[in-house]
Amino acid sequence: MCSQLTDPMLPTPYQVLKRVRETKDTFTLTLAPVKGGQGFPFAPGQFNMLYIFGVGEVPISISGDPDRPEKLVHTVRAVGAVSRAICGLKKGDTLGVRGPYGVPWPVKAAPGYDVLVIAGGLGLAPVRPAVYHLLARRPEYGNLELIYGARTPEDLVYRRELSLWRGRFDFRVHVTVDAARNGWRGNVGVVPNLIARARFDPEQTMALVCGPGVMMRFTVQELVNRGLKMENIYVSLERNMKCGLGLCGHCQLGPFFVCKDGPVFPYDRVRDWFLMREV
Amino acid sequence: METLEPVLAAHPFLQGLDPRHLKIIGECASKVNFSAGEFLFREQDEATNFYLINHGRVAVEIFRARRGPVNVQTLREGEAVGWLWFGKPYHWHFDARAVQLTRALALDVKSLMQRCDQDPQLGYELMKRYAHMLAVQFRVAILQLGDMYG
Ligand SMILES: Cc1cc2nc3c(=O)[nH]c(=O)nc-3n(C[C@H](O)[C@H](O)[C@H](O)COP(=O)(O)OP(=O)(O)OC[C@H]3O[C@@H](n4cnc5c(N)ncnc54)[C@H](O)[C@@H]3O)c2cc1C
């Protein structure tokens, strides 16, 4: 982004082009620069700092297609002041954007591998760009499987896209919820249990895991039980952030700054801090 | 009469079992089919069978007044549903309903338990598998209760 050539902390004004409700508290926004232009390139797994004038700034993953960077897409769940304000934006409203930041998913190192994408809740947003990337280059990879879980069917994001992906013959999609009312014909159960249904060669498999802490802990444990190497399991970590640039130390986790060294880490690198309860 | 041993041997719950034990279990087993929507059993029914699912999907449901049935788990081929090792007549705490055409083996729990008493080695083998199944169920229940996706 050009603003970075001057002051990396200065957000660029963006405008909401489209706002789609995903669940009762989660919205997907498509943004474009107020001044026009082509947007900026990003890699799957990177995030932006989104700034609401007079309210605050938060890190939000880019959830759009990295091959179509002209459309900047973010999916946001309203949990507090800033995320609520972002979710409340309407078409034509403006916000500040700076980024992209962070270490991406290692999709460029994955050709020749089976790839398991495992997401829980809103964790599908940060891995969706990786799915776009993998599907756009499908012949380069072995088996591709997505395992996605949410609390109830009403909490699933990107439902239309999930059903399109399920229709493909070269991508196995497993969706599960914790509980469902009558009418849900899909699976009910927890994400780690679905790993047994995925087809992969543990020696040649890369797993991209994103979701709440508990879900990731149990998922990683199951993947290790199934023979995956810890260095081939990638997790995306969340920490409160301020600068996003590795300057303020706000996002520190052990020896790492999540904004600069992550948010995507190979599990073997962060294992000790990942399992620590106090940090 | 058709022997069920090959079908039993192929089910993950019984994998690795001695052929002699498979033969004994086969004497307590029958093939059952459920069409989509049909109940395998309902809450309060006596739990007389232990089911090994060979094909299809089964929803485990809790019925709530006003809200109707809530699906809390889906079981499919390779999985099992039922109770073993309860001395007194035991009753189901939930409903189990086929989501699609489902084929299973129903093991008669009473006669299976009698055979386990006569052959403790068989009892031990089944107990190991059953304990593992319960441990998995326990973990799943805890994860669901904890609201992982918070
Ligand atoms: C690298 C990275 C990528 C992220 N990507 C996304 C994304 O794509 N979409 C998205 O919606 N969020 C994402 N987040 C989380 C998002 O940054 C936080 O939800 C946001 O900072 C909350 O700020 P707030 O001012 O709205 O709420 P706060 O006032 O900071 O928090 C309000 C309440 O919400 C709780 N809370 C804070 N964060 C979360 C959370 N993530 N989940 C549940 N409860 C929370 C707090 O504990 C507090 O109780 C990401 C975070 C990081 C570090």
Ligand code: FES
């Ligand atoms: S947010 Fe400032 S160092 Fe990471």
